[in-house]
Amino acid sequence: MRKVPTTPIIEYTEDGSTTLFIEDMNEHYHSTKGAITESNHIYRDCAFLHRHSGNTIPLRLLEIGFGTGLNACVTALVADEKHPVHYISLEKYPIETELLSQLNYQQWIDKALFNAIHAAPWEKPIAITPHFTLEKRQTDFLTAPLPQQIDIVYFDAFAPEKQPEMWGCEVFEKLFHAMNPGATLTTYCAKGEIRRMLTSIGLIVERIAGPIGGKREILRAIKP
């Protein structure tokens, strides 16, 4: 398997949870204000729980950037008979097991769940719990055909200034076609340029309060 181009280093964020930092890119995997706080708010609460109507049919969720698996873990923790999910996550550069084992998420996430999510083989769906099926795909989001009929998108790419190719109009159009009507996308990036791009492809976009005291806004976009 290919690895992220340089080995990231572990750093603590302000809520005490760890994240990874890539020196060459000067970029973190999560908000330095709080990794677990960010995952819980932007993805679990504002996308998954917001979109899930609580019926027993599993929704199809697509994550761009599996990374440390933190978003998958916090989602698995709330997936139950009323919130079942088929979680598909794309990742170009899977992280080494040794590095993953040094993250401190066991304070918030059951170690057995964290390990099961990371031990799951790539390229096939695996039932991690009765209500959380995980399908990790090692692939390039920019060139791979996307899974279709998606209800929820966690758009968690590196920042536009660090990886602009992940934030282009064509890329979002491809995502738009993969989404079901009513599908919900959230991302931490609330830049006007990105908001206008999402609006221009036909999504209904709102700026909502961010995770830390609602200060920095985030985006939620719905396909009509």
Ligand SMILES: C[S@@+](CC[C@H](N)C(=O)[O-])C[C@H]1O[C@@H](n2cnc3c(N)ncnc32)[C@H](O)[C@@H]1O
């Ligand atoms: C901001 S981090 C994601 C953090 C992750 N969601 C988590 O909870 O740890 C961005 C991720 O996108 C991945 N990535 C970068 N380029 C990619 C591409 N072209 N296709 C798929 N994944 C990519 C990176 O390797 C990294 O894991």
